[in-house]
Structure formats: C-alpha cells, structure tokens
Amino acid sequence: MRCLVVDDDDSPRELIVRVLRRGGHRVAGAPDMAAAREYLSGEDVDVVLLDLEMPGTHGPDAIAQVREACPTARILVVSGHDDPRHVLAALEGGADGYLLKDELGEALGDALQAVRAGHAPLSPRVAAVMLRRMREKPPTGPGGQGTSKLARIRST
Secondary structure, three states, X not given: OEEEEEOOOHHHHHHHHHHHHHOOOEEEEEOOHHHHHHHHHHOOOXXXXXXXXXXXXEHHHHHHHHHHHOOOOEXXXXXXXXXXXXXXXXXXXXXXXXXXXXXXXXXXXXXXXXXXXXXXXEOHHHHHHHHHHHHHOOOOOOOOOOOOHHHHHHOO
C-alpha cells in the first residue's frame, strides 16, 4: 500500500513511517502540508496518515488540502487530541478514520487495512467521544430540526 505520513513532529512521523515500512508498505513522510501537497502532486497514494495540528494549517483545512491534491486517497487522522471539538471537526471535515497517537500500538496495521477497505477505524477513546456526543443530542423526530445526523441516516 502506498502511504504518506504528514506530521510536523519528527519523532511520531518517523516512527509511523518505520512501522509501516516494516509492514511492507511504500511510505513517505512530510513535515507539513506544503511538502505533502508537493509530494501528492507527483504521486498517487492509497492512504494519508494526517496529524491535525501543524503550523500553518489544521483540522478540516488540512483534510481539504489532501482531498484536493489526491481525491482518491483515504485520510486517516493520527492525532493527540481526543476532545469532541477536534474529533468532530476532523470527521465532519472528511476524515475516513481517527486514531490517537498514544493508542496506535498494534492497531496501526489493522486500521490502515480497514480504512483502505472503506471502513472507518476509530481509536476506542474516539469512539467513546462519538457515543457520548450522540447521546447528548437525542433526535427530535424524523428529519426535523435538531435531528442528529445518525437519526437522519436511520430514517432514510
């Protein structure tokens, strides 16, 4: 699988690159979105592993830039942020999955395969954030104002 790891922090970026290469993947790293866009202008990738917070861009902006540069790539956010604001912004902004850096461990390879297959891998703490958030806003009725996205999906 062809992957690009975009993270301004050298240590996690290099660690993820090494782990993925050991797994037999073709992997490149980029320290910022400018380098990522340059790489993506000449290479197609299957999965972009994207940190949310980098100098000059963050969250949905970074996701949109990846989508523009490589529309077919699946985007797997790899972040240290597990708060609802970051998680929801990334998922609503088009991320295909969301992993927490401190929960990667053995999950990285499985998550990479899952996101490539069209699934949406989430770290357990991120899944808990999503469940709490959904439970905070109960639906008011089919298709009505205040209806959660999940309720609208269920009603179709």
